[in-house]
Amino acid sequence: MFTGIIHTSGVIEAIDRLESGARIRLRTTAEELFERGESVAVSGVCLTVLPQVDGSLLCDVSDETMSRTTLGTLGIGGRVNIERAAMVGDRLGGHLVQGHVDAVATLVSVTTAGEFSMYRWSFPGEFFELVVSKGSVAVDGVSLTIVEPEDSTFAAALIPETLRRTTLGSARVGDRMNLEFDIIAKYVRSMIAKVCGPAPTG
Structure with missing residues (x-):
């Protein structure tokens, strides 16, 4: 389990x-070495740490994960956000994040005001009922607060600290990013669907 608060970044050295x-x-x-077997979120994707070589972080990624997330399109030199799993007693500064990517979103607009930015992403319409104003979402592993949701887009205001510490600061319109919706919202949707049937899409 993660919280979507990024303290570490990484660069892909080899695939x-x-x-x-x-x-x-x-x-x-x-600064600290990762331990064999621990879970890490790499741009929002939960992976398992392998024995390290020369201080590098090694992880195996299945074909399923490569095809369903942006990890399959990143190349050598690509930057990623890295978060270690939360420990019992840690502050929950973001929200509960599993590292299980639901969809890939596309950045459709960036509006800048001083050091702050407003980003808007498009996402598959089948998830529209999970997007609510002031709700939480993880974008490339970063916990964000949703604003101005529409049927298939939502926005989030990014503070200077987030832009500096994460890969979102160098994102460009058209970039694809891993998207994980709030786990509580997903459980609620599942329970309601069992009683009332699935919500219509669109």
């Missing part, structure tokens, strides 16, 4: 294809 998936090597800004 080695495996028989069914890939092994990614990352160089990170973390």
Whole structure:
């Protein structure tokens, strides 16, 4: 479990294809070494740490994950957000994030006002009922607060600290990003669907 508060970034140093998936090597800004077997969120995708080589972070990624997230399109030199799993007793500064990507969103507009920015993303319409004003969403692993939701787009205001610490600060219109909706909203939708049937799309 994660919280969507990013303290560490990484750069992809190598991508080695495996028989069914890939092994990614990352160089990170973390001061402490990652432990074998621990969970990390890499741009919002929960992965398991392998034994490290020369201080690098190694993770295996399945073909399923490569195809359903942006990890499959990142190349050597690509920057990623990295978050270690939350510990019991940690502050929950963002919201509950599983690292299970629901969809890939596309950045459709950026409006800048001084050091602040308003980003708007488009997303698959089948998830529209999970997007509510002032609700939470994780974009490339970053916990954000939704504003101005529409049927298939939503916006979020990014503060200077978020722009500096995460890959969102260098994002451009047209970029694709991993999207995870709030787990509580997903459970509520599932329970309601079992009683009332699924909500219409669009």
